[in-house]
Amino acid sequence: MAKQSGYLQRREAELDATFNAGAAMAMQFAMDTLQMALHQTEGWGYDRIMRITHNWVAVQREYKSALNCKDPAADVCQEHMDRILAEIIRDRMTLIPFPDRYPNAKKIKYGR
Incomplete structure (x- = not known):
């Protein structure tokens, strides 16, 4: 592999940091609005909201590999989610399969 210039390495690091900052901001916004919705529509208080928030974050961590095409557990996580x-x-509607719910997710590579 050709050696990258210092500029390209710095630029790549900046892009990664920007992406991570954007993802963190989107996650925080999703968490804030979920908590607000639970309070406003369901009347939930702090303790109940914090319990569901903690569990929600744990489930996200558990299934995070479903979005990582290089993770060997990705297909298993996708199947479990479905x-x-x-x-x-159940009988209320038809499940939209994982690939259709996440059309921009990269295809699993299986070691390639």
Whole structure:
């Protein structure tokens, strides 16, 4: 592999930091608005909201590899997500499969 110039390395690091900052901001916004919705529509208080927030973050960490095309557990996580969501919706609607729900997710590479 050709050696990258210092400028390209710095630029790549800046882009990574910008992406990570954007993802962190989007995650914080999602968490804030979820907590607000639970309070405003369901009347939930601090303790209940913090319990669901903690569990929500744990589930996100557990299934994070579903979005990583290089992770060998990605397809398993995707299948588990589909199975759990199908159980939730049961006969109320048809499950949209993982690839259709996440059309911009990269395809799994299986070691390539």
